[in-house]
Amino acid sequence: MADKVYIFDTTLRDGEQVPGCQLNTVEKIQVAKSLELLGVDVIEAGFPISSPGDYNSVIEISKAVTWPVICALTRAVEKDIDVAAEALRYAHRKRIHTGIGTSDYHIRYKFSSTREEILERAVRAVKYAKRYVEDVEFYAEDAGRTDNEYLAQVVEAVIKAGATVVNIPDTTGYCLPEEYGAKIKYLCDHVDGIENAIISTHCHNDLGMATANTMAGLLNGARQCEVTINGIGERAGNTALEEIAMILRSHKDIDLETNINTQRIYPLSRMVSGLMNMPVQPNKAIVGKNAFAHSSGIHQDGVLKDTSTYEIIDPKDVGIDANSIVLTARSGHAALKYRLKVLGVNLSEEKLDQVYEDFLVLADKKKVLHDDDLLMLAGADRAHDRHIKVDWLQATSGIGMKPVASIGLDISGEKFEAAATGNGPVDAAINALRQIIRRHVTIKEFTIQGVTQGSDDCCKVHMQVESERRLYYGFGASTDIVTASIEAYVDCINKM
Numbered sequence: 001m002a003d004k005v006y007i008f009d010t011t012l013r014d015g016e017q018v019p020g021c022q023l024n025t026v027e028k029i030q031v032a033k034s035l036e037l038l039g040v041d042v043i044e045a046g047f048p049i050s051s052p053g054d055y056n057s058v059i060e061i062s063k064a065v066t067w068p069v070i071c072a073l074t075r076a077v078e079k080d081i082d083v084a085a086e087a088l089r090y091a092h093r094k095r096i097h098t099g100i101g102t103s104d105y106h107i108r109y110k111f112s113s114t115r116e117e118i119l120e121r122a123v124r125a126v127k128y129a130k131r132y133v134e135d136v137e138f139y140a141e142d143a144g145r146t147d148n149e150y151l152a153q154v155v156e157a158v159i160k161a162g163a164t165v166v167n168i169p170d171t172t173g174y175c176l177p178e179e180y181g182a183k184i185k186y187l188c189d190h191v192d193g194i195e196n197a198i199i200s201t202h203c204h205n206d207l208g209m210a211t212a213n214t215m216a217g218l219l220n221g222a223r224q225c226e227v228t229i230n231g232i233g234e235r236a237g238n239t240a241l242e243e244i245a246m247i248l249r250s251h252k253d254i255d256l257e258t259n260i261n262t263q264r265i266y267p268l269s270r271m272v273s274g275l276m277n278m279p280v281q282p283n284k285a286i287v288g289k290n291a292f293a294h295s296s297g298i299h300q301d302g303v304l305k306d307t308s309t310y311e312i313i314d315p316k317d318v319g320i321d322a323n324s325i326v327l328t329a330r331s332g333h334a335a336l337k338y339r340l341k342v343l344g345v346n347l348s349e350e351k352l353d354q355v356y357e358d359f360l361v362l363a364d365k366k367k368v369l370h371d372d373d374l375l376m377l378a379g380a381d382r383a384h385d386r387h388i389k390v391d392w393l394q395a396t397s398g399i400g401m402k403p404v405a406s407i408g409l410d411i412s413g414e415k416f417e418a419a420a421t422g423n424g425p426v427d428a429a430i431n432a433l434r435q436i437i438r439r440h441v442t443i444k445e446f447t448i449q450g451v452t453q454g455s456d457d458c459c460k461v462h463m464q465v466e467s468e469r470r471l472y473y474g475f476g477a478s479t480d481i482v483t484a485s486i487e488a489y490v491d492c493i494n495k496m
């Protein structure tokens, strides 16, 4: 019988740490419930001491989810562990994930400490966490650059102290697959009592090797892997859940299996991308728009004769439904509700009413709405309680004329109007807006992306601005590029 690999999902902790990807508690519950349906074994729900938002999310996710273990992150600090235990009080199955940096870089520069002292702190933290829960996972931060002999001493000591899982993170994404695999093998061969704990991988993608490193870890004895949907996470991200799940499913030669219901992968990928306003690169393995698109004539010919010629995965196995229905302005509330449910989005009646209103407005402009449009609408409801709202906007541009825009704003009920020129209609509209909101704001990043396709497409704008040395992230969506850009700008300003 194949060995089981436990899937530890950290989309809501490591993934959510990415600037601009923050979710509110309701959105986190939505993702957590979908992760449960996907079949993950562990959900890392947050880092409770880091903010009241994280603390509350761990509580609410613990109440909403039944089957997966709910995990809370801490430093090797007693107060962190107390708060994590408190936040986990409603979890049906709970785990505290505590740890400390073990590489010489961390020991010297982060802690100004010694290897001996760090080992003691690690053991103390595990013993302290054991007072609250049976299931304690220990992470040796920057294990990827930690000397193997010392790492083995730490791992042995924390297992003796009661750790049930030992996490070996390649925090900086530095390791080569052979090196990371050898590290896991070294621990299997040199740690007394290693059979009493599960070894976990946690790989970052800074050099594009997160999935390869995770596989090397699993092939050398690790039986849990820490992953995120779409590979989101700090800097270049974490290992993508969908990649590991599909590697293990496709490679029958590897005697390892997961509990993942792979047909739920694609809808959840779209949901996370929509809620976090984090586009998936088109050529992303498994869930990118082009992952199953064959454009060369030779490939198309082969696939039409038999899909096995060029496809190693059936798109249906990851939940890509080539016959997905499209909705129009005549589709009713029930059709929208049903389609969102198929996509893994279950909304309250009140939220569904809001989304339906936006749906009708968009369907009026764009004849047919695809799944991505619906997910965008379901995820983009934050505009409803803004105190600065755009009442109207007009922009004119063309060949041989200076672009000009005028705008009307409602700021907490008071009305303002302004007009300006610019080097294009978006620039003109932002200049007009700046005449009303006289705050020094610099645009640092501005991306425009089509949701589906065609000249009637809806576009999404992601914007990052800086004001008084702080960064703000905004999002806007519309069939009108100027409107979407202004909405994203106003979204940033509303957050200041």
Ligand code: KIV
Pocket: 014, 139, 140, 141, 142, 167, 169, 170, 171, 172, 202, 204
């Ligand atoms: O990358 C890392 O080392 C982490 C730990 C906190 C588990 O995310």
Ligand code: ZN
Pocket: 014, 169, 171, 202, 204, 234
């Ligand atoms: Zn990490």
